Amino acid sequence: MILRILFFFVLLAGSARAQLQVWYQTMHTDTAFRLPAGDTRQTVPFYFPAYQTQQAYPEITRALQVTENAQSYLLQTNHPKQPDVFFTRFFTRNIRSLRFSLKTKEKIYPLAAVTLRENGYQLPVESKLESLPAYGPADRLELYVNFEALDPGKPALLVLADAFAGSAQIRKAKSPAAFFQSPPFSPVNAEKQPLHPFDSYGVFGHFPAGQREENYKGTLLIEGKPGPLGQTAIPAVALALMDAYPFYRERRLDKNRILAAARQRFGAFSAAPKSEMVDSISAFIENAYGDPHFRLNSHRKQAKTQTPVYIYQIGAKYVIAAVLDDSLKRHIPMGSELLAIDEVGLTAALKRAGGKAEQLLRRQPGTTVRVAIRDPQGRQSLHSYVVKAQYRIPPNFKPANYTFRFLNDSVAYYRLGKVSHELQIDFINKLDSINMRKKLVLDLRGNGGGDVIGGARFVSYFVTGDFTYSGFQNRSNGARDSIVVDANRSPFRFRPDGRVVILIDEKTSCAAELIAANLKQHNRNVTILGKSASAGALAFVYELLMPDEGVSFLTNSPNEGKLLPGKQSIEGLGIRPDVLVRIDNVQDLQPYRDKVLQTAISR
Helix, strand or coil, X not given: CECCCCEEEEEECCCCCCCEEEEEEEEEEEEEEECCCCCCCCEEEEEECCEECCCEECCEEEEEEECCCCEEEECEECCCXXXXXXXXXXXXXCEEEEEEEEECXXXXXXXXXXXXXXXXXXXXXXEECCCCCCCCCCCCCEEEEEEEECCCCCCCEEEEEEXXXXXXXXXXXXXXXXXXXXXXXXXXCHHHCCCCECCCCCCEEECCCCCEHHHHXXXXXXXXXCCCCCCCCHHHHHHHHHHCCCCCCCCCCCHHHHHHHHHHHHHHHCCCCHHHHHHHHHHHHHHHHCCCCCEEEECCCCCCCECCEEEEEECCEEEEEEECCHHHCCCCCCCCEEEEECCEEHHHHHHHCCCCXXXXXXECCCCEXXXXXXXXXXXXEEEEEECCCCCCCCHHHCCCCCEEEECCCCEEEEECCCECCCHHHHHHHHHHHHCXXXXXXXXXXCCCCECHHHHHHHXXXXXXXXXXXXXXXXXXXXXXXXXXXXXXXXXXXXXXXXXXXXEECCCCCXXXXXXXXXXXXXXXXEEEEECCCCCCCCCECEEEEECCCCEEEEECCCCCEEEEHHHCCCCCCCCCCCEECCCCCHHHCCCCCCHHHHHHHHC
């Protein structure tokens, strides 16, 4: 999924017939003091990529090099104020830990202390401040830097890109996004609110005309009700999202039939308990759309469920792929076909679970489960077990994000499990090692997406020059435009003679699909390999939080346009692998022999 994280507030107006009003919230930092920027007498050429958390860090090409311990640097001060947050980002070599302090004429005050897990580019440090002194514009302030070397016998290096402190303020403004200008939402007066171009922090050279930063605020907090006081807003918001759903045609869904069925079902909720209503709407959305980017989630405390038995679909069968309880392993062999659960045939059980096979065997601890199986020798048997409170899941069942290793003398492996804001830092720290091998296996299996901007910059490390990241079709008028990524001007590049083999599966979606599609389109030395097509779910995604109702929606409905990699939609279709790997038995799966990975190594 693609999320640009900010917070929205929806407040209930005072009248009995009030509509929902939508606000978004951003953080602004009023700088109190900082290292002087652009002073070439104190800085050296050194590249830092753009980075975005709640605070924006621009791309820079010069930074302050600290080669000796316990050094002080004069700070540039603004008008007197009481800072409450300290920000810094830096690069290290042979450093175990470091401390930043504010040095005045009388005293040294702590700003931040950092212990490093590894050296290289570091994630930005954002430290809350509590007891800094008041100061005036004439006071001399210095940044005092102290570090401990990892190996005292070798030289250490610290390069500071930013170091500043200020008071962080939260500001609110009403959302001008078109979706929120119609019932059940109350429209805003756009003339009173300035709009800004989409901000990609220097990554995109072009973004579709007319698209504004304010339209892409991704996480919304909704409070209030669209009608008489006491009436829940959940059905009204759900129907509005369904009406604006962007992919009826691509997913071959009958909009009129779905909306008519929804209105009929939702109309029966006036006397139903809220929990029953939420479960019913959630099931309706999931069954009607089957889109991982459209669902209703309940925030009420759910009973924890577990299972010691994992299943996987191979052909038309669901087979036992793992047994986590040692006492069950000799009774329920791996590779056995699952026939029934609690005397319910598998077809009926799947229907009850909304087609979600992974939920079939999950139960609350203490529950007795009965399964009918056919073992690999063709013998049928019945078994029962009691679900325990916890099972140990082997590490190879859930590979860690950003895993890197050498597979052999010619192949490197990099697992990208989620496209987060940490991707650039992690990848450039490992790129020298990655480039020691001529072939890179880039594992995107199970990657549900994430940061579209971070994904674009990641692709630029493999592509020469600027490139079209995605086509864009305006939903209101059908006009086509594009998203173009500026050329990578950093010193970091994947080796030009290198080959890339991308691994995908049915859970590879959104920003991960954009990465795969762009690497394939813009680099001729790329092969896509997998046991299935990718998910085919690509859109900017919004999270609508409704804390008063105890629910949230994940949705792509507020989008003003559709993303079209390669100038065409992949929604509901996905990306087809160049090499389709057939899974014949459970031993071919990723936790075991991993036939997909072995095929990638051998090609």
